[in-house]
Amino acid sequence: MELAIFILTSLVAIVAALLVILQRNPIASVMYLVTTFVAQAILFIQLRAAFIAILQVIVYAGAIMVLFLFVIMLLNLRREDFGKDIKLRFKPLAIAFAMVLLIETLVVINASLVPAQPGADLSATFGSVQGVGKELFTTYLYPFELTSVLLIVAILGAVVMAKKKL
């Protein structure tokens, strides 16, 4: 069961990743990228990394991809910039795949919530918000503080780059 879910999910991730670079229309590419990220989030849950999986969906598939979409729409690309598109004409198939992905997510989440799971070698808080937070604020406190500097630099850089005239 676990192996079947792994194979299905990674197939979805790989096919969607291929479509990201094969599509000419950037908006379609962003949508396939979101699919890859969600499939990877399922793999993360399977690896008992619940917190990272949620971060993946919220930060990656949510925030960063919306930023991409926003910029693509801001650029106002012309249709002839894209070239030919690879059309997917299998709408029922696409819906079926989406359903499979959804059911997989539910099954995996259900399985990882059961406390008496195999991972007996792991501590109870492995991958949870509590576990990651404790690591982040004790062992890795200094790098964690440094990320704030990185974010400040990124904000300043984005403002400077996008400004018409300084």
Add this chain to the structure above:
Amino acid sequence: MVPLEYYLVVAGIIFTIGMIGVIVARNIIIIFMSIELMLNAANLAMIAFSRNLGSMGGHVMVFMIMTVAAAEAAVGLSIIIALFRNRDSANIDEVNLMKW
């Protein structure tokens, strides 16, 4: 439990797809998305190793990589906007001023 090698193979395939995208694609936005793909493949390998070793270090590392990806997306996309304002195109073949 799914063996570690399987996850590494998947991560490797996704990383390779991202690398091919960076080399082959002509649209600068697609190139940028391929970079995100490569970062994600690295994330997957990190989490797989973390699970295998029973240590949480990989999770923290992925957290850092996500921060870097967010910063990179913000700066990179503003570079794309600046580029588009100057060249009026998203094709990197037209950005050849510093090409050898």
